[in-house]
Amino acid sequence: MPDTITINGTDHTLPSDPRVSLLDFLRHDLGLSGTKKGCDHGQCGACTVIVNGMRINSCLTLAALHDGDDVTTIEGLGTPENPSALQAAFVEHDGYQCGYCTPGQICSATAMLDEIKAGFASDASESLDGEMEASADEIRERMSGNLCRCGAYANIVAAIRDVASQGETA
Amino acid sequence: MRPFDLQRPDSLEHARNLSTGETATLIAGGTNLLDLMKLQVEVPERVVAIDRLGMNEIQATEDGGLRIGALVTNTATANDARIRSDYPVLARAILAGATQQLRNRATTGGNLCQRTRCYYFTNIDQPCNKREPGSGCGAIEGIARLHGVLGTSSSCIATYPGDMAVAMSALDATVEIVSADGSERSVPVRDFHLLPGDTPWRDNVLETGEIITAVTLPALVEGKQLYRKVRERSSYAFALVSVAAIIAMEGDTIARADLAFGGLAHKPWYDPRLSDLLVGKAPDAALFDSAADLLLENAQGYGENDFKIPLARRTLAAVLAEATETEL
C-alpha cells in the first residue's frame, strides 16, 4: 500500500498517527496553513480542499486514508504573484472581510464551477435535468457549505458570477 | 480521538473478519463517524476502512429497479441520470441535505447509519441513554427542539437526522446486508431503523459485524414525487420536519400515496395507514386533515418541540396539495 499523498503536485509521506485529519496534516505537519480550521466538525467549510477533483471538508477525513490521492489546497490554486481568476475576483469584489473563511470559499467555488459545467444539480435547481446555470440562486445554494460570519456573501456571489461569466465568454 | 488501530482491508470478506468485535467500527465517508470520534461519543478501538471495496456502482436490477452500492456517494446518487428521472424524490432528498462537500464524501450505507444530532448525545458530559445506557435522557426535561414527537420512549426522544433514508422509505427501498459469517439478508428501509424503546443505543437492525452492501430501489413507480424539507435556515440545516411523497392520481382520486416523514422520530416515519386512508379519495382540505389526524394521533411533544405537531400537519397539507394540485 503506497503511503504517499500528492498535494499541489508534491508528494508527501502520510502521518503515522491514524487519528490525524487531513486538515491537521496540512496545517500542522506540512505547514500548509492556508487551509483553515473553523469548526473541525464539517459545520463551516473553512477547511474545504479539492481531492481528486471533488471538494470535501478536510477536517472530516483521516489523512492516512488518502494514500495515492491528489489534493489541491488554496496554495495550489494561485500565489500572490499569480492568483487564480477566482482569487483575483475575490479581491476585486471584496468577497471577504477577515479572510479566514476565504481559502475554503475559493476552493469550494473552484470546484463548484466545475460541478455546474458537469451538470450537477442542486437544491436550488428548478429541474434536475439539462444544463445547470451559474445563476445567483444556484451559487447561493451551492456555496452554502461555506459559512462567512463577516457576512460577505453578497460579494462572494458577485465574485463567483464574475468569473463564471468570463468562463462563458472565454 | 482515542487511539485506534486503522485497518484497510482489500476485500469484503477481510472487512467482515476485522469488524466482528464490539469495539470495531467501519468507516466509509467518515463524515459522521469522525465528527463523533473527535467528541469521543464514538471510541472504537479498531476502525476498518471499507472505502476501497468497490460497492460504488448503481446498477439496474432484474425487476426494473436500481441497486445503489453502499459506497456510492450521495453526490453520485443524486446526479445519476436514472435516479434523477425515475426517483427524483431521492435525488431531491439528498440535495436537500448537508452540503456539496459533505455529499461528496457521504455514502449510501454511511448515511443510513447516520446517528442522531441530539445535543445531549453529542456532549459526553451530559446524560444520554443512547450513548451511555442507563445514564438517563438529558433531552426529555431539557432542550428538545430537535427531538421526536412520534414513537418516542421514556428513555430516548432522539430523531434520525437524515434526508436520504426518508425518501428511500417512501420508495420502499430495501437494504442489503452481509453478516460476519458471509450470509446475506435484506431488510426494507422502513424496518431498518428502530424505535428507541428501552434499547435506544440501537439505531438500526445491524448486528455486530454486519455490513450494508447496497440499497435496492423497486421498479419505477407512477406518480409525482416530492421532497419537502422545513428548516430554520434555507440550507445546511437538519429538518424540523420533512416529507417524502409519491402521489399518483387517477382521474379525480388519489391512486397511490406513499409518504414518509423526517424530523419526527427515531426513524424515517412511515405509517401504512396513511396510504389506506388517502387512496381512492378525492383530495381536499378535509382529507388532508384526516391524514394528519391519523399521522399525529399518538404524537407527543416535549415542550420545546411541541411545534412539530402542527408543523407536520401543515407541511403534510402543503405537500399533498402540491402533489394533487389542490388549492387550499
Add this chain to the structure above:
Amino acid sequence: MTAHLKQDEPDTANFLDTMKQGVLGKPVSRIEGLAKVTGTAPYAAEYPVENLAEGVLVTATIVRGEVVSIDKDAALAMPGVLAVIDDKCLTTRAAQGTANEAPQQNPRKVDYWGQPIAVIVAESFEQARDAAKHLSVEYREEEGAPLDPSAVEPEEQEDETVDQGDLAHAMARADHAADLEISTEGHASAAMEPHAAIAEWDGDKVTVYASLQMLNYNITELADSLGVDEDRVRLVSRYVGGGFGSKLGVSEEVVAAAIAARAVGRPVRVVMSRQQVFQCVMRRSETKQRLRLASDGEGRLDGFGHEALVSNLPEEDFAEPVLQSSHFLYGGKNRALKLEVARIHRMTAGSVRAPGEAVGMPALEVAMDVLAEKTGVDPVELRIRNIPDCNPEEDLPFSSHKLAECLQQGAEKFGWDAGARKPRQTRDGEWWVGTGMASAARVHNVGEARARVTLRPDGTAEVRTDMTDIGTGTYTIVAQMVGEMLGLGVDDVLVQLGDTDFPRGSGSGGSWGGASIGSAVYLACRALREKLAKKAGTEESDLALRNGAVEGGKSLADLLDGQELSEEGHYEPGEIADTHTASGFGAFFAQVRVNRFTGETRVDRMLGAFGFGRVLNAKTARSQCLGGITWSIGAALTEALHFDPRDGHLVNCDLAEYHVPVNRDVPEVEVLMVEERDPVASPIQAKGIGELGMCGGAGAIANAIYNACGARVLDFPMTPDRVLAAMPD
C-alpha cells in the same frame, strides 16, 4: 516627535477635503487582499514556531462549586502528555472589552458549566485532546445556582434609568398607544477563526501570537493575569479571523498558552475547539423588553418607554446596553427607561457585534410599526415626524444627523410604497410577500490611539501601530489616509499592524477603530506635512502633495534629500464627547416571503441606507454594511442560544445547531451611503460603521413578516414555529 490632539471642539475645517491625492474614500481593494485569498496571511495558530507543544483546555462539568482534585498522574501517564496545568493564574472567563486588567482567575472556583479549569499540554494535538477528554476531576458542587433570568431579583443599572415626566399618564391619555413585550434570545459572535494562541518565552519575556481585537488593552490584561510587567509581554495579531466582540478582551486560551509555555519550557499553542469558543468566551445576553409608545393622532410621540432585563454572571460589569440608542432616537417628553441585570450562572455575557442596539433597536422598531398601524401614518413618515431636534433626555445637540435623509433616500431607492398598508395583500403561490422598514441607530465612540508614520528617503511611507484589522479594512484605510495626506498611492504605503512593539492603537471594537486610528494617522501626517512644508518653503495648509511630489515642484524623495522623517500621531477623545450626542443613523427596508403552510421566512431583498460621517473606503465601508445586514437576517430568523434549564450549559454549542446565516439566506442587498462630515465624531469627520448595519435590521424583517402574512412576532428569532404561532388563520 508626537503630534497630539485631544478633541474638545468640533472640527469643521474638513482639512482632508483640501488634499490632492484623491485616494481617501475611494473603493480601493484591500491591500492585504492577495495574502488572504492565497492563504498566505498568518492567523494566530499559524505562526511557524519550532518545537511547539499543543495545549487543550479542560472545562468544568458542574455549574457552581469548586475543583477538589484533579488526577494529574493518570493524565501524565498517557502518551505524549507533558503537563497538566491548573495554575491559579489561569483565567476562567474572557476579559470584557477595554477591561484593562486580568479577568476572573483561579480555576479551582467554578461559576458556570463549561468554564476552563485546566490545560493539558502534549506533544501532539491528538494526544492533548484525548488526555483533556480523559482528565478525571473531583468537584464539590454548590447546589442551587440560579440559572433562569426571570426567576431572580434583578439589579437595576441605575445610570441607565430615565424617569422623565409621567409615562403612565401619557399612555392613558394618548390618542394611540403601543405597549409590547418583546424577547430576544442570546447570540454568539461565532467568528470563523476559533480563539487561538501560541506563546513563546525568551528568558522572562513572552511573545504571544493571538487572535485579539484590542492589543492595547489585551497586553495589560495578559500581563496582569501573569503577574508580570507589561514590558515583558509582546502580543502579535496581524490577522484576526473575525472578532465581533468575542476577542475584545484577553480570552482564556491566551493566558493558558503563556502559563503552559512557561511551565513546560517550550512554546505552546492552545486553540479552542469550536464548542469551547461557544461555551467559554462570550454570549450576548437574552433580553426581555417592554416598549411603550404614546402618541397624538398624527403619531407624534408624547411618551416613550423602554425597559429591558438582561443577564450576566456575578462579578461582571457588563450589562447588554439595550437602551443605548433609545435614549435619543425619538422624542417624547414623558420618558421611562430602565435596564436590569439578572445574576445567573450561565457563561459570561459580553459584547457581541453592536451590543445593545443589535437587540434593542429591532424591538423598538417593531413597536414603531405597531404605532404606525394604529395611527395610520406611513412607517417612514412616522419616524421622520419623531426625529428630535436634540437629545431629548440631556438637551445635547446632535453632532450630525442623517436619519431623515436615510429614510427618504432609502425609501426612494427601495421603491417603498407609502400607500395604505395592510397584511396579506400579495401572494405568490404558497408564499405571502410583504415589506417592512426600520430605523438604524448606533452610538458613536472613539478611543485613544497612537500610530507612527515614517516617510522613507525614497518617498514611500510606513505606518506602525498595534491597531488590528479584524476584517473591517483597517490596513487599507490607513494606507489611504497616509496616501491622501502625503500624496502617495496606497502601493507606496506599507502598513504594519497588530504588534504591541508598535505604538498603541485604539484596537477594533464598538465600531471605533476607523475613526480613532484614522485620526492618529491623520495627526502624524499633519506633523510630517509641517516638516515637509518647511522644506518646501511653504505653509502646511498650502502644501499640495500628489503622486509622490509637491504639485508643480519637487518629488518627496528630492525634498527628503536622503533623510527619513517620522512622527507619531496621538489622538484622544476630548470633552466634545460630553457636549454632543454622536451617533450613526440609517434606515433598513426589507421584502420578505413567508410560507403560509410552514411559516418559513425568506428575505427577498434588503436595502440599508446609512449616514456615518466621512466614508474612508467606499468598498470596505459597503462590505461592513453588508455584513451588518447579514447579521440582521441571522438575528431576525435563525440565531438563538439555547441553555439547559438544569445546569445552564449552552446546548447548541456548534455551528450545526447555532444557525448563523448561510449564503442562501442572504439575497440581493443594496447599500446606500449617505455621506456627511461629522465635525464632532473625529478630526477626520468619520464615525463608526461596522455595527450600524445590524442595529434595527431585524426589526425591518419582523415588520415585513407582519405585512406579508399578518403574524406579529414578538420573539426573536422568528423561526417557523414562532411565525406559525402568531399567524392568523
